[in-house]
Amino acid sequence: MKAPSSAVCLLALCAVACGGAADIPATPDLRELLQSYERPTATLDGSNVDAALKNAPNLQALAEGLQAVKLYIASDVDYASSSSSGSSRSNLRLQGSLGLKVRCPGERSDPVYDEAVNGSVSLTVAVAESRILRSMGGEAKACVMKGTLAGLAARIQLDGEIAFDLGGDIGVGQYWSGDLLASLPGQLRVGDYMFESISARLKDGRFQHLVRLQGEQEKTIVLELSATGVTIRDASGVWFCREGQSCGKQ
Amino acid sequence: MRQTVRLAACALLLSWSGGALAQQLENPRTDYTAYTRPRGRASVGLLKTDLGLIDEITIGTYPLPWLLALPIVKTTVPNLYAKVRSPWSSPFQLALGGSLMYVNAKALAQLADQSADGYGISTTASLDSSYRFNERFSLSLGFDYAHLGLYGEDPEASIEGASTTHTYSTRLFGEWRFTRVFALSLLFRYLVYQSPTSAEGTSDNGAVMVTSDLTVEPTARKRFTIVPGVSFEWERWELNAGIGYGVFYLPVLGLASTKAWPVVDLAFAYRFDLYH
Numbered sequence: 060m061k062a063p064s065s066a067v068c069l070l071a072l073c074a075v076a077c078g079g080a081a082d083i084p085a086t087p088d089l090r091e092l093l094q095s096y097e098r099p100t101a102t103l104d105g106s107n108v109d110a111a112l113k114n115a116p117n118l119q120a121l122a123e124g125l126q127a128v129k130l131y132i133a134s135d136v137d138y139a140s141s142s143s144s145g146s147s148r149s150n151l152r153l154q155g156s157l158g159l160k161v162r163c164p165g166e167r168s169d170p171v172y173d174e175a176v177n178g179s180v181s182l183t184v185a186v187a188e189s190r191i192l193r194s195m196g197g198e199a200k201a202c203v204m205k206g207t208l209a210g211l212a213a214r215i216q217l218d219g220e221i222a223f224d225l226g227g228d229i230g231v232g233q234y235w236s237g238d239l240l241a242s243l244p245g246q247l248r249v250g251d252y253m254f255e256s257i258s259a260r261l262k263d264g265r266f267q268h269l270v271r272l273q274g275e276q277e278k279t280i281v282l283e284l285s286a287t288g289v290t291i292r293d294a295s296g297v298w299f300c301r302e303g304q305s306c307g308k309q
Numbered sequence: 310m311r312q313t314v315r316l317a318a319c320a321l322l323l324s325w326s327g328g329a330l331a332q333q334l335e336n337p338r339t340d341y342t343a344y345t346r347p348r349g350r351a352s353v354g355l356l357k358t359d360l361g362l363i364d365e366i367t368i369g370t371y372p373l374p375w376l377l378a379l380p381i382v383k384t385t386v387p388n389l390y391a392k393v394r395s396p397w398s399s400p401f402q403l404a405l406g407g408s409l410m411y412v413n414a415k416a417l418a419q420l421a422d423q424s425a426d427g428y429g430i431s432t433t434a435s436l437d438s439s440y441r442f443n444e445r446f447s448l449s450l451g452f453d454y455a456h457l458g459l460y461g462e463d464p465e466a467s468i469e470g471a472s473t474t475h476t477y478s479t480r481l482f483g484e485w486r487f488t489r490v491f492a493l494s495l496l497f498r499y500l501v502y503q504s505p506t507s508a509e510g511t512s513d514n515g516a517v518m519v520t521s522d523l524t525v526e527p528t529a530r531k532r533f534t535i536v537p538g539v540s541f542e543w544e545r546w547e548l549n550a551g552i553g554y555g556v557f558y559l560p561v562l563g564l565a566s567t568k569a570w571p572v573v574d575l576a577f578a579y580r581f582d583l584y585h
Contacts, residue, residue: 080505081524135517142512142519150567152505155523162516172516186523 081155086185087196087222092242095269096260101278103293108306111280112291115270117252118284120208122266124249125259127206127215129239132182132223135161137234139184140191153231157184157191163202166214170205178202180217190228197221199245208250219245226262238262336542338549339367340576341482341496342449343404343439345394349585352547354578356560365394371561374410387411388561390433400442406435410561429459433563449482455563474506476564490541494549496574498534500556500565527567531556536574549576 103111139157158181164170165177178201185192199217206215226238240260247254260267266284283290291298291306300306337344339352339359346352346361352369355376359369374386390408412429433456439449456475478500486492505524512519538551551574557566 079524080526081507081522138514138517139519143521143523150528151525152528153523153525155521157523158520160518160520162518164516170516 083154083187083192084156084183084185086183086192086194087242089194089222089224089240089242092258092269093224093240095279096240096262096267096281099269099279099281099293101272101280101293102295103280103291103298105308108291108298109300111270111272112282112289112300112306114273115268115282115289116254116257118266118268118282118289120249120252121247121254121257121259121268122284123206123208123213124215124247124252124254125239125241125261125266127204127249128217128241128247129261131161131164131180131204132239133235135159135180135182136184136191136195136225136229140229140231140233140235143186143231151189153189154187157186158182159184159197161202163204163217165203166205166212168205168212174200178216180221182221182223186231189231191225191231193225193228195223195225206249213250214248215250216248217243217245218247219243221245336547336580337447338484338494338540338542339392340549341437341451341480342447342484343394343402343437343451345392345404349583350580351583352578352580354576356576357578359390360583365396367392367394371410374561384413386413388431392435392437400440402439404435404437404439406433406437408433408561427460429457431455431457431562445486447484449480449484451480451482453478453480453563457562457564472506472508472510474504474564476503477501478558478563478565484540486540490543492540492542494538494540494551496534496536496538496551496553498536498556498558500530500532500534503530503565530567531569533569534558534572536572538574545580547576547578547580550574 136159139159143153143157161180161182162172162174163177163179164172171177178199180197180199180202182195182197184195197220199219199221202217204215204217206213220243222242224240225235226240229235229237238261240258242258243254244256247257258269260269268282270280270282272278272280281292283292288299288301291300297309298306299309335347336350339345340357345365345367346359348361348364351360352358355372357369358372359367361367368389368391370390371388374388376385388408388410390406392404392406395403408431410431412431434454435451437449437451439447441447454475454477456473458473478498480496480498482494482496484492484494505526508521508523508525510521512521534553534555534557536551536553536555538549538553541548551572553572553574555569555572557570557572558564559566
């Protein structure tokens with residue numbers, strides 16, 4: 060009796076251990092940050108709204124930096140999506156992970172994809188139910204990209220941990236054209252500007268930046284760039300600040 | 310009229326049973342059972358060809374991948390199988406079987422992707438038991454394991470990787486012999502488990518390298534197959550044919566379809582003795 064029992068156990072073990080679906084990697088949880096962008100918690104008044112804007116980082120430079128990051132990340136996610144699409148059909152379930160090693164192009168007009176020269180970005184993408192999950196994380200190592208600032212070419216460099224939210228899951232084989240929320244606990248350099256431990260968001264084509272007000276731990280406002288000025292959203296409403304003028308509540 | 314035809318058919322079938330069933334015991338059905346070819350006996354068919362090396366060991370091959378693959382994939386697909394039966398003489402028999410098939414890069418490129426470069430290996434294993442209740446009726450229970458691995462590399466696109474999957478299934482096969490020539494059969498198969506297909510690979514376009522660790526599995530899985538059939542064992546020729554419905558197992562590879570299909574089971578071969 061011993062031999063058959065062992066054989067049955069082996070068969071059962073193998074059925075579990077020899078196969079099985081690929082693991083779906085853990086991804087950064089950016090839901091709280093997204094919530095902060097949707098619902099800022101600080102309440103400004105006429106006395107402190109101008110100061111809040113004055114203390115904000117250079118929004119134009121930050122926006123250019125985020126646009127450059129989006130440009131490269133979008134093409135890399137699209138490549139990962141298309142390279143996995145061979146396994147995807149409507150009656151099949153695809154899951155697992157995609158590891159992206161992005162060689163950064165550098166600041167010159169002709170890209171040099173050499174990580175020793177222009178650095179790299181590593182990203183882990185999770186795939187579940189044949190969809191690329193919206194949240195992904197990784198690390199940038201002195202990743203240099205080309206961007207523009209005030210109409211001129213600018214060097215953009217990304218360093219440290221990175222986390223992105225793509226605004227929604229993407230079907231494998233489809234292209235990403237949605238929003239982007241970036242959480243960058245490391246450094247982002249845009250020309251001469253240095254940003255540390257920041258987040259920024261591109262939503263419906265508009266650039267947004269979350270500001271945690273000094274001295275008020277959990278109080279936040281959202282700054283949004285527009286063609287004519289800066290919009291500030293707080294818990295009570297929206298302020299509009301035209302360049303060179305005081306902000307007014309709308 | 311219909312009644313008359315039925316009676317005539319019955320009379321014809323019964324008239325074949327005169328030689329009793331002795332010959333049938335010498336030429337047992339070898340697929341889905343634990344039985345093997347007698348020593349020196351060969352069976353040559355386009356779908357399956359085998360030879361009894363000794364009474365307990367049969368080796369064979371599926372000629373179709375060797376021959377018909379040539380005009381399609383411009384190369385041949387070698388394959389081999391073997392079955393070893395228990396040595397005792399008793400109504401109860403056990404057998405172990407296995408097969409190996411190799412698909413080279415050229416065949417893969419023709420079948421899958423013009424730019425594909427790599428190879429595939431398919432292995433199967435089976436454990437069969439058969440019990441002959443009497444000269445007319447035998448029942449077989451079998452377990453099948455199949456594994457398919459595809460391993461590729463495309464230097465131009467810098468794509469390399471592997472895709473593997475394996476299947477466990479079980480089957481019950483009954484054969485009810487009416488005459489020495491004619492028998493009815495019923496095959497019932499149950500797909501115990503088919504692994505998600507693992508697709509590991511790396512692709513690199515110069516700017517980004519994507520390393521994938523993915524599995525693919527069907528969103529819905531069918532498990533049963535039932536195939537009623539008939540079997541004819543003439544002196545030199547043998548024909549086994551069945552039509553049923555359910556999960557379709559890829560010939561030679563043994564891997565199961567995700568959906569239920571009409572299933573055709575066919576074997577036709579010429580039998581002769583090479584040596585005694």
